[in-house]
């Protein structure tokens with residue numbers, strides 16, 4: 001048949017995790033923690049199931065959870081989102097991203113995507129008939145060239161997809177970057193999709209620059225978030241999106257026929273867990289310790305790196321080790337050395353020119369130690 005997505009295969013996360021399992025390798029590829037999720041949160045979800053939260057949640061999400069999310073934005077960013085009209089709970093950030101794109105992008109609309117880009121952006125645009133306009137971010141700081149962005153905006157630009165802290169590079173956008181974006185899109189009806197799933201994982205005392213902090217930008221932005229990243233339970237697939245009411249209304253037209261609503265007991269459990277205002281405290285530090293441990297353990301290896309500034313990923317440059325392309329090297333590392341990572345080229349919209357691999361450090365200290373012993377021998 002005539003595929004709508006002829007160039008899409010199985011995601012690299014599935015491929016590398018399967019290869020890691022097959023070869024009993026340490027799996028630093030797919031981004032997920034290998035330590036237990038928070039017990040109090042698990043108990044609260046069980047309580048929700050035992051207390052009858054077993055039928056459909058409201059289409060836009062459990063109201064306690066939407067209230068808790070609205071509270072978070074008020075407290076952390078002094079930014080108001082109306083819980084009834086401007087917040088929708090989704091099945092992870094992935095579903096939110098897909099439905100945001102579907103709700104707005106028509107055939108031949110242009111969508112600006114910064115690459116390396118998280119793997120679900122491009123297919124979401126293309127299955128809707130949209131055209132990805134890529135803009136390259138380059139090592140080591142992966143900062144956008146705003147003049148290039150300006151030159152790529154056109155009357156066909158429907159949406160700009162941004163992601164800070166950035167998967168895979170682990171870099172973050174500054175206030176100046178966000179102000180440039182705000183200025184460039186001022187007076188247009190371009191929609192900004194700001195993927196902020198790593199908002200609570202920012203290091204070295206830096207501040208996350210949420211799109212909601214910029215008043216004008218906020219008016220045309222969707223923010224997407226994921227509790228999987230924040231509360232160490234990627235398997236629950238609960239996230240949310242926030243946007244001004246007018247935009248959210250269009251989003252919900254798609255969301256309601258895509259999933260209608262998402263897993264109810266975990267929404268209620270997360271809502272109860274978020275009642276504690278300290279919920280988010282310490283997460284930055286928790287992951288910074290893991291980053292620091294990982295990097296101190298491999299500092300004398302042949303891999304080169306700039307420390308990650310956010311996310312739970314670290315990219316390592318292997319150009320001093322081999323000329324192999326990153327997909328081949330990542331596979332060989334898994335099968336011959338017993339450590340799995342993600343080749344960066346898959347985020348680069350299929351250019352295979354980087355000598356860089358991404359490693360996830362959301363792992364126990366013991367796993368990081370074992371991983372470093374292997375990396376130091378390569």
Ligand code: PMP
Pocket residue numbers: 031091092093094095118163167195197225226227228234237238239
């Ligand atoms: N965006 C980015 C940048 C991500 O890293 C991820 C998860 N790896 C997602 C979106 C998807 O999040 P979820 O698992 O909640 O769907």
Ligand code: GLN
Pocket residue numbers: 011013014029030031032167
């Ligand atoms: N977001 C995770 C990562 O970047 C993977 C999610 C997935 O497997 N789809 O590794």
